[in-house]
Amino acid sequence: MREFFSNLGRRIRTGLIGRYGIDEFSRFLMILGIVFLFLGIIRPLQFLAIPAWILVIYAYYRCFSKNIVKRSNERDRYLRITGKFKGKFSVYGRMWKERKTHKYYRCSVCRTMVRVPRGKGKIAITCPKCRNEFIKTT
Ligand SMILES: [Zn+2]
Incomplete structure (x- = not known):
């Protein structure tokens, strides 16, 4: 049994060689997908279940993707956009503190x-x- 698990770990690790792996953007997609899934439980928001699965599947797809250049370009774009948001929020936080x-x-x-x-x-x-x-x- 123990050997099975250590082999499994090795198999996962070698399986991920040449794959893109997890990054900030995948994590964001995953979290957003899970949030949508939970919101989809509520009846008027049921339509969110579809984009939720798309987000989760796309996050998985990114992890196992072999097109590393394309994935890192996506990541860069994501970081640029969120960086802008964070910059804006820190300005507002500072304005509030020094009001x-x-x-x-x-x-x-x-x-x-x-x-x-x-x-x-x-x-x-x-x-x-x-x-x-x-x-x-x-
Ligand atoms: Zn000016």
Whole structure:
């Protein structure tokens, strides 16, 4: 029995050689698929069962895929998108934390967020990126 399991482990490991394996994107697809599966239990959300299975099957497919270049391109795209989201959220988190000491304005030209100290009255703010100047009350 014990030998069976150690052989099984070896077989899985050698079976995965040349395969792509698990990455962040597969994990995300898997979690999303499981969430959809659970939501699909609720009657009005039953239609979610189909995309749920598609997500789970696709996550498995990615793990066992031999097209490593394509899979890592998918992963890069996924990380780029989530990285943008995380960046945005960290800005909002910081704005909330510093809401009593600083004010945030968006540059009307390049959309860059500019941080200025509160309570300085009317000031001219120069955008650090594009040098656009605008007047705001802090
Ligand atoms: Zn600007």
